Each structure stands twice: as structure tokens, then as C-alpha cells.
Amino acid sequence: MDKELKVKILDLMIEARCMEERMVKMSKSTDGFFWLGGVGEEAFNVPLGLLAKRGHGLDYDFFHFHYRNGATMIALGMDPADELRQMHNRVTDPFSGGRNFCNHYVRKAWNVVPVTSTIQTQCSVAPGTARAQKRHGGDGITIVTFGDAGTAEGDFHVGLNWSTLPKWELPLLWICTNNAYGISTPYDEVHGQEHIANIVAGYGIPTKVINGNDVEESYNALKEAMDYCRTERKPYYLEAMVSRLHGHSSSSGANRVPDGLEADPLFVWIDRLVAEEVIEKDYFDKKYAAETQRMKDLLAEVRKEPAPTAADVFKHIYAEA
Amino acid sequence: MDKELKVKILDLMIEARCMEERMVKMSKSTDGFFWLGGVGEEAFNVPLGLLAKRGHGLDYDFFHFHYRNGATMIALGMDPADELRQMHNRVTDPFSGGRNFCNHYVRKAWNVVPVTSTIQTQCSVAPGTARAQKRHGGDGITIVTFGDAGTAEGDFHVGLNWSTLPKWELPLLWICTNNAYGISTPYDEVHGQEHIANIVAGYGIPTKVINGNDVEESYNALKEAMDYCRTERKPYYLEAMVSRLHGHSSSSGANRVPDGLEADPLFVWIDRLVAEEVIEKDYFDKKYAAETQRMKDLLAEVRKEPAPTAADVFKHIYAEA
Amino acid sequence: MATMAQAIRMALHYGETHLGVTDVFGEDVGPPLGGVFTASQGLKTAWNSPLDERGIIGTAIGLALAGQRPVAEIQFGDYIFNTIDLLKLAGNTCWASMGQYNLPMVVTTIVGAGIHGSIYHSHSFESMAAHIPGWKIVLPSRPIDAYGLMISAIKDNNPTMYMYPKALIRVKGKDLIPGEPADERELKKMIDAPPGPTLYDIIDVRSRWEPQWPEGLTDYQVPIGKARIHREGADISVITYARHVFLAEKAAEILKEENGIDVEIVDMRTLYPWDRETVFNSIRKTGRCLVLNEDTPVCNFGEHILRTIVDECFYELTAKPRLLAGVDVPGVGLHPAYEEASVPQINDIVRELRGICGEEP
């Protein structure tokens, strides 16, 4: 990983962090009703976005995200203002026109299919895009992300099974960001396997468990996993152990967790880059201040944008003919 | 296995076979609308019934059967007339009063919970009875049976997961009778794993794949599996490779499959017992003729029993207060 | 004339050769069986899925998101109830994404009683289906409508629930589908896969079989949203669909004969969005109506029709409008005594019609 890439990843992590922190603040004011997002997953989610093949159609990657992929969207090139638009439920929200919760992305131009609130249903849907890609050929793959608790749903089995059918093994990258909780329920209370990967291995899918708080480990594992899916046209499963730094969502306050209880991947990375003398000690403070201000400014602009009206309710129930 | 037991198993296999053959005939006449059952699974299903702990309540085994467990019910002590009553949809049918298809057993006195037509839902329900048993203590276990194709349903994962929860590993015996088909779809077309057991092993559940057409192998494997569940109070998975000698159901004719394509466990067992000189060569013919006649006679009696009437429709929508 | 199974098969063939259908799939939908009701025999895009309804609907959604045009079958409507959340997602995809993604997918499933199907092969699904926004829903009663509605469903860019009645799947039509050979034995020879006494024989014989599709098939469409008058009448309107179109017809004959009452029968064909104009016009003409179907009666689709009729035609009604539906029990029992007492029969329809016509306001 060269120096430039290292700094690029850092910049994107800071940008994503500042966007999310702005949203957490918004959820505590009149600027937004509800927040949930990916603070603590940036070391993994940024490389995911950087390594993916962004574009429209079967030759590009399809993304079936869950609600903690903001940093991935930033790395894919999303303007954070778009996310603030959704958070502030403006009609200009390009994902849902102010209809959906934050972090519920949809961007057809990038093959980002609708994020749904229903946990794990994406695992039953993802084989569809992957099947189309398998038939099409090329090196586009389908990427699906989810949390640890959600793997209890039957849809997890459904997806794994459909991705390993004879002659139809699918170019499908399964990604579990394991933060060891489902809302308030600890992993150890509801999972009898050391890792979810143990279950997946039974299907004959290659698996890897990594420290998702480590940028380089994440980057390398993702690269290897994607290469496998792209060239072998078969599924691969990656389980990234990550942090959940603002709790589950604003329903439980979205406060920053007590220091030292969960690693902050951003600071792990900064410390590493400082130690490696890739960046100066004050690099982060400056960048962080600038991004914080930028998000504030973006929000000020977004606030001026129009809200939906009653008449908008009936738009797009059906496809335009 | 002593001689007496060997013959007892043979007798029960013949009884079950003759009952099912009678029902196949009924499905081709005006005596019944639809047949499906377990012809070809007797070598496994009879030992299953013999080894189970029959009775009512948490100290006894709970049975979550699918629709091929007629021989198990016979081994548990069912009067075949009861099954003919269901096949002929008499109101005297003790399982469903003429409401349900044949082989849809319910017998509360024996902890036989309702067989449901919905494939694999029993896997989501079985953890409930097993959980009650785990809490209760004793050596009662829950036994659940299903086919190979049905394991594709998410409910299979649901059940396996709920039976391996930390501190709540359940005394639950998972039994897959793998006949290599789901209706017309071959196993190899829709399963990427050599055995379903491969998947199950990922949960940390002990598994065993056996030849379900072999009485002794079945008996011993079942004994071992049940002992494990009874004493360890943990789940176990058994996959029995079996035959499907009359096809899926009467929808596809229920004709006997061409000779030599699938082993007939009954003849395998007869040949063995003759070779071991446990029985005489003509033992089977006599017994088979007698049982065939008995089923005919039973049906003649059953035919005289009353049919449901319109007024019966509204009975038992709710529990009696 | 073609049966409904043959009509659907021909429409799917037209779909895969002319309309971009990429996948026809579901449990036992591919060779050798071509569907437990034979509706997908001989199709080149047909394949067997795992026994897993959630995977079937999920994969259909995914295929549609990727720009494919799938037709996914749920083997029996009775087994669709573990997918309602996914159907809801499919129905809200366009709306929730502000029109970015739409799902050009068709889900087919066979519904209703009438073949001694017992508790789990007799279910209706229209009431629940219609409660899910974002779908179009059709349910033909005749082979020609089955053909034309399938073509429309495939062309539609929205998720479409295509139901068809178990009891009518093997009934021959009275109208020639455009392109269908006039001789039905010829049709059978051309497109029905050869039978066999067991699965092994079927696999064997069908591995050498190829269908011969009629050459003149067209994109004959029955537009989604258009009902049809199955029988004209002046005295009372029966608003119905599927199997009950024909049961109502028999009842109408009895009423004509015995009471001189002239019954009009509306075959809705599309259940959502439904043809308000045809229904209201009929009721405005006759002043009386019976809404008729076989689903259970609480939150029954007919209650929706009835409420809308009350909304729109209340002061034009000369008798109170009624619903005749299945009875409120947890299943259709196997013995015919159960089935006949659970699902509206000709006698029940006659009785209701007489009741309404005899009513003094």
C-alpha cells in the first residue's frame, strides 16, 4: 500500500466520520428524526468502496448494503450533502426523496440497490443480481453486507445456499461486519459458534475472519476476496470484526461509547501513519476541523432545500410507463 | 440385535408396507383423493419408532414428523385402521377428522404434534418443544424429520441455530431422510454439498450420514444419536439415504419405480434374515399375504364409518374453554 | 382449444422469445416436469430452483434489479405466505427509491379449492395480495385471458402477481388464442411433454423431446385493469373472478329458468388496479349486486369491492349489496362435505341471488 493510498484512505475515513458525527448531532436537534450509521466501521468500509468496481449494469459491481455503509458510499464518491439531504428528509434526497431513514442508499447509476430496513432480506435478493452477472460473464460481482445478529435469519441460509448451487456458484462476496451486538444483545448470548464463518464454511465457501479495525488487513483481505469472486466466479465470505462507537442508533442515544471499550479504527490508523511518518502529528486535527466545518456548511445549504409536500406522497408508486 | 428384534422389525416393516400399498390403491379408486407416504423408508423409520420414548409430556419424546413417517407410527403402535380412516377422510380419523391428507399425523397422547404440509416449518417449531424439555430435565428429547430438498428453506437454518444457542443447546435429534429428490428435482441439481450434513457440521452439531436402507446400520445410528441427545442434552444430526419406491405422491401416479433403480429396504432385510437363517424363505410371502388381507379387511370396516358433515366444519376453531 | 396450462405455456414461450423473459423458475418448473401443473413444459429459460420460496422471490427481485425479466413460480399459492415481507419490499421498491428502480417481474401461483386439495392445497391469496401496495394483480378464468394477461404481465414494468385457479387449469377454452392451431389434439402433440408411468421414465423420454411451438403466436394482450362482462343481465350484478365466474353462470341459468331473474356476471380478471368503470356501470344498470369469491371472509378482497361500491353507488342501489365468500374457518377440509360447506357452491349462489332480488328496500 503506497503512501498516497494510505492518506487517501485516511481522508475518506475522516470525511465519513465527520458526516456521521454531523448526523448524530442532527438527530439530537430538529434537523433529523433518527440516526443509525457506521461510526467504527470506517477502516473496513472505506477500502470496500475503493476496491469496488463502480458503474451501472452487469459489468460493474452490485451493492446490497445494510445501514452502516456510509463510509463505503463516501469512498465510492458520494457527495456527503446527499446523505445530509436524506437525514434532513429533503425532497432533494437523491435516494428516497425524504421518505427513508438515513443510510438507506439507492443509486441506480452505481448499482447501489435499495437499502431495506428489513434485516437480512438482502441475502435472499443478492443471488438475483449475482446470477445475472454469472450468466453475463465479465468480472462484475455482487457485494452484500450485514451485521452479525442478522445472520440468525433464515435468509442468511437462503443466500448461502443459492450462491453454491451446482453449475451456478455465484460471484458473490458475503460481508459480515461483526460488532458483537444486535442492538443490546451480545453476540455470545445468541450465537453458539465462535464465528459466523464457521457456519458458512459448511457450504464449501471460502471464509476469512479479519480485524476490520485494521485498514491494511481489511484492504488486503478485501482485495483477495474480490479477486477470487471476480476471477473464479464463485462466492467468498469475509467476516470483519468492527466497533460500534455510537451505539446501535439514536434510539439508544447515539452517545459515544466510553473510551477504551471499543477500538476506534480512525485513531488506530492515524497512530500508525504518524508512527510510519506518513503524516504529521497535526494532520488529523486540521483535516478533521475542516471536514467538520464543511459538513456544517453543507447542512446549512441543505436546510434551504425544499421539503416534500403532500402531493409528493403519490409519486412513483408504479414505474413510469 | 437379537433374533426376536430382527423379526419384530421385519414384521413392522411388512405391516407398514402393506398399509401404504393399500393406500396407494385407495388413491387410484374412489376410496381416497391423494396419497403420499414412506414406501422405501421402512428400514429407517421402524427402528426410529421402536427406539423412541413414547408417552405424553416433557418426560417423553416429542415428534415433529413429515409426511413419510407411517412406518414410524406403526412401530410406535398405531393401529393401521387409523391411517386408513384419514386416507378415507372419515370423521373417525383420529388425527384430523377427515380434514387432512394421509400421513398427516397428530396424537397428543404420544407427543406427536401436528404434521403440517408446509415443508420444513417443523424445523422452526421443534426448538420450542426441545427448549421446554431442556428446562424440564429428564431424558425426553425432540425428534424432527424432513426430506433433503426441504433443507433449502430458511427454516432449516433457523432450527439449527436455535438448537445451538449458548447455554441452551437443545436435546433435539435432526433427521433428514435423503431420497435424492424433491418431487422431480434431483439432489445434485440444487445442492452444492455432497451431503446436507456438511452444512450442519458448521454449527458444531455432530453429524452422521448412513445407509437408511440398512436396518442394522439405521438402528445402531439411531441408538447412538438418541443416547447422545438424551444424556448430553444437545442436538445431533442424522442423514439417512433412503429410497422412494412409489415416487413422490399420487400426483405423479404413485407407481412403483422400475426394478433395480432404487434398493427396496424390505427385500434387503428379508434377504439378510434368510441368509442368516433367522427366518424361513416363505416367511415373507405368508406374512405379506396376511397383512395385505388385514388391510383390506380394515378398509372394509373403515368404509362403514361415518363421513364428516357440513356441521362438522365449524368444530374446534378455538380451544374448548 | 388450449387449456389454461397450455395457454400460459404458450404465453411464456412468446415471452422468452419475443419479450425478453430471461428466467422462468421455481420448484420443479424446469425439466423434466415443467411445473407440477405443466405450465412451463418445454421452455428454454425454465429451470428448477431449490425448494425455497424466500429464495425464489428474493432471486426474482434481484434478477429484476439487474435488469432481467424473470417469471418466478410459487408452486402453490398455499406456500407463498412465508414471503409476504419480500413481496412488500418488491411492492415498495419503486416508491421507496423515488422511481430509481422498478421491478419488471412476474410471480405466478396457483390458487383456490376445487381439486380436493385439503388444508394446504386450497388456499386463496387475493385478499392478502391486494393488501400489499405496489403490485398489479391478475387472476384469469379463461385460457384466452390467461394468455393475454400473461403477455401484459410480462410487458409491465412493475411486479405483477399472476394467479390462476387450480380448478380451471385443465379446462379447455372456447376461444382460439391467436396463433393456436385449431385442432386441439395437434396442439397437444406439439407442446405437451410426453408422459411416463414414473419419474424415471419421464426423465428418459423427455430427454429426447422438444416442443414444437405454434408459429403464429402473437403478443395478444388483455390489458391489466380491464374486466369483462361474462354474461349480460338486467336484474342483478355478480362481481366475481376465477372459478366462480362459471359457478355464477350455472346459478344464473337456474335463476333465469326458475325465477325469470336476469343475472349479469362481471369477470374482474384484474384484481388490482381493478376496473371500477365496468363494475360500477353494471351495478348502476342493475341496482343490485353480489360480490362473490372463495377466500375467507374477514378482510376479504370482496369487502374492498363492496366498500367501494357503497362509496360510489350507495344511493343507486335498490337492495343492500352482499358478499358471498368462503366461511371463516382455518382451512378447507379434505372430505367433500368440508369443502362444499366452506367454499361457495352453486346452491349458495342461487340462494344469495334470490335473497337480494327478493329484498324490499
Place this chain on the structure above:
Amino acid sequence: MATMAQAIRMALHYGETHLGVTDVFGEDVGPPLGGVFTASQGLKTAWNSPLDERGIIGTAIGLALAGQRPVAEIQFGDYIFNTIDLLKLAGNTCWASMGQYNLPMVVTTIVGAGIHGSIYHSHSFESMAAHIPGWKIVLPSRPIDAYGLMISAIKDNNPTMYMYPKALIRVKGKDLIPGEPADERELKKMIDAPPGPTLYDIIDVRSRWEPQWPEGLTDYQVPIGKARIHREGADISVITYARHVFLAEKAAEILKEENGIDVEIVDMRTLYPWDRETVFNSIRKTGRCLVLNEDTPVCNFGEHILRTIVDECFYELTAKPRLLAGVDVPGVGLHPAYEEASVPQINDIVRELRGICGEEP
């Protein structure tokens, strides 16, 4: 006075100590959270299930088959739709087994809009639930009814769907539940688990916490199947439940004030089997009715009520009966402009009531 969350919690406590409740379970139902809406805090039989609704309903069925008395929670009604097949099985178990097995189980879930819950935390479920035979269905609007119906649901030997409205879960009642301490701060101190800024703090502080249950709790029951008159009136009947009882109340005040119209409000409380007598009596008295709820309008539960009213009271109605329900769109959008235009608001109710009362037959 107790909130609805506290009322449910107390009823569950009474259930586990006096009525044989063995399991109160679901996602985040056990410690430390005691339910995302706090309804199961401090219960000794409460435990956290895997994140898996099918497993929750399946296990509840299994526990009930084994003679236990489970209360299973689906965290949001919005997430129950992947279990409809299992709910149908639960509902047909007694009937299909000719009365051998009955399922003394309660399923609880929170429903409806009103908390800016967006597309997936605003769903109604009553219309689909009522379409499933074999269940009893309740949906209280007041803490005291929430208590009394929970006691009845637990005692009932049939599967009972216990829904409660999101928007009212933290609203305090006006009636003291038998045994509830008169001082609500005292109650809070006794049975509300201590809060904390983060999950870690909550785990910590609650590991040392024990509830102090009020001693005089009783088996006060609200019988399943009994509605109540929330407000007496002479001119028009509003048949409603849950949150819309109180929105109707506000509308009634406006109508009294501005039009001198006297509105009667019926709070159904039980949706199945529902209290026909109370509903019909009210309508027979006023001659007019509005059925009101927030579910989507096609195959809406109110259409069932309306159809039954037409069946039973048609010639006693002096104006056509109407339904006011949610609009027919695939979700409740997040921005208040969406929600207000999707779910009946006070103004909408006022408008409908005026419309019906102004109508000339």
C-alpha cells in the same frame, strides 16, 4: 398513572407469577434492555432471542405445543411479515388436529405510525392479522385496557395477537390499574429500569438493579371481544381503535364546538372476534357511521367492519357509511408531510364526519 409500557410490564409480571407464563422472549426483550419499548423490563422469565422472527414464532408454537405459556414479541409489527405462514399454522393447529392441540400463546407487537418511524417503523398489521383464522386479536388504546387485555390474552387457550400502538406506548392513563401505586413517580422508581448514556453503562447499572413490583396487582381482565364506548354521542358513530380513538376524540370536540354535532366513539379494543353488539347498537342509535383506522385501504380491516354493518344495519342507516383509512401507498414516508398525508389526521376526520352528517339520503 402508568404508561402503556408499564401496564404491559405489570401484566406480564402478574402473568409470570400467577398465570403460568413461562417465557417472555424476543429480540432485546431480556436484560439489559427489557424490550426496545421497555415493556419487559425486570421480568424474571424474559430472555433475548436471536434476531429471527421465524424462530421466535416457531419456538412460541413449540413451547405452546409442549404445554408452556409463552409470550413472544416481534420487535416491530413491521417485521412480522416473514412469519405469516407460521401464524397461519398456529391459527389452524386446533382445527386441523380436531381439537387435540391448542396453543396458549401470546404474540405481542407494536404497530402504527406517529413516531416518525419512516417506511419500516410505521406499519399496521391488523388487516392481515384479522384475515388469518384461528387467532384472537386485541389492540388496546389505554394503559388500563392494555393491562386487562394482557391478562385475558395470557389466560386464553388460543393464540392471541396482542398489538399495541407505538404512538401511545409512553402516554399515561387516566385510570388507576388495580394494585398500581397512586403516585406515578413512585411507580417509576419501583419498576422502570435505571437508564444510562450508553449500552455499557446500562449493562453495568442494571446488573445491580431489581424491580420492586407493586404488591396488590390483580387479575383484572378486560374480556376479549368487548368494545367500549369512549365517548357517548347521538349523531354519528366512529368505530375505531388504538391511536385513532384519541384523534377521533379531538375531532369530536371540534364538531361539537363548531357544528353542534354529537359524535359517539367506539373503541373496539378487540379486533377479533369483535363486539358486534356494541358496534351495531351505536350505529342503530346514531344512524351514521365512520369506520376509522390507519392501515392501508385495500382489504382493510375497516372494510370488514363496514361490510358487516351493511349486512346488519343497512336499512337503519340514514347516510352511507364510510371508511377513513391510510392512503394506498407502499409506506409511510419519513418527512412529516408524507406521514400527515398518508395517515388520517384530525382534520381529515373532521372533514369526513361533516361530510357524512351533511349528506342527504
